[in-house]
Amino acid sequence: LQEDHLQIDLQQTHERVTVVSPKGRLDMSSAPAFRSQVRQLVESGSTHLVVDLQDVSFVDSSGLGAVIGGLKVARQAGGDLRIARPNQQVQLVLDLTSLNQVLRPYGSLEEALAGF
Amino acid sequence: MEASKKRSPVSEQSGVEHIVECTVSANHLDAVHEALALFWRGQGTSPEERWRLLFEVAVTEIAANIIEHARPPVVRFRLRAVSGRVDAEFTDKGGGWDGPPEPAYFLDDLAERGRGLAMAMKAVDEVAYERVGKVNHWRLVKLA
Numbered sequence: 293l294q295e296d297h298l299q300i301d302l303q304q305t306h307e308r309v310t311v312v313s314p315k316g317r318l319d320m321s322s323a324p325a326f327r328s329q330v331r332q333l334v335e336s337g338s339t340h341l342v343v344d345l346q347d348v349s350f351v352d353s354s355g356l357g358a359v360i361g362g363l364k365v366a367r368q369a370g371g372d373l374r375i376a377r378p379n380q381q382v383q384l385v386l387d388l389t390s391l392n393q394v395l396r397p398y399g400s401l402e403e404a405l406a407g408f
Numbered sequence: 409m410e411a412s413k414k415r416s417p418v419s420e421q422s423g424v425e426h427i428v429e430c431t432v433s434a435n436h437l438d439a440v441h442e443a444l445a446l447f448w449r450g451q452g453t454s455p456e457e458r459w460r461l462l463f464e465v466a467v468t469e470i471a472a473n474i475i476e477h478a479r480p481p482v483v484r485f486r487l488r489a490v491s492g493r494v495d496a497e498f499t500d501k502g503g504g505w506d507g508p509p510e511p512a513y514f515l516d517d518l519a520e521r522g523r524g525l526a527m528a529m530k531a532v533d534e535v536a537y538e539r540v541g542k543v544n545h546w547r548l549v550k551l552a
Contacts, residue, residue: 317437317441319437319468319472320437320472320475320476321436321437350441350468352437352465352468352469352472352524353469353472353521353523353524353527354472354521354524356523357519357520357521357523358520360518360519360520361520363518364518364520380457380458380461381461381464381465384458384461384462384465385465385527388465388527388530388531389523389526389527390517391517393517394517394518
């Protein structure tokens, strides 16, 4: 999916988890596309999501809001959402907002997928 | 960023102060990131990463807030470095802000909106807002 400067790749793992890999900036401009993509995934039955942030260069409050929205949608459907491999800027934003308590970042995809 | 097709919205002056000025005219923040990158490149020394990122977070949040809430046709802003401190001044002719910035706090862990201003206030040393006539002025300061 290509929307403005955000590209979102999807990968179904061998288990029930879908890895969502946005690339670029997750901000006010691209957050609606991300939100919509996650909602579609959950509605189509992919309720366990790992958002791989390795290729996300920058997140703002709108981008964070979209991830939180995805977390809520996934949980409401009986699943969950985890985030993995945030860069320093994303870590900083999670710290500033204390959202690292809600969205605990995993250092690797393997860790995020373990026991999910 | 539409404006760049005709004339770059970002300009730079160096001297005792280092100044980058920018105009954002569309619902995209590309020009803000471009201005920040130019701003850091133009300085003799590279600031500590976390300090730099905190200032960037505040600048982008305020810019996004103005675009989303004040909805002006354009936002003009200036980034300035002097004596190790950095500041940002934004002006726009959009709708007025209802009041002074509120204390930085977050009401709900799972809220999907409303974190931007609080993030900016935590990231820098000063966030000030003033409306003069029909013009909004935002000012951010991050001390060395």
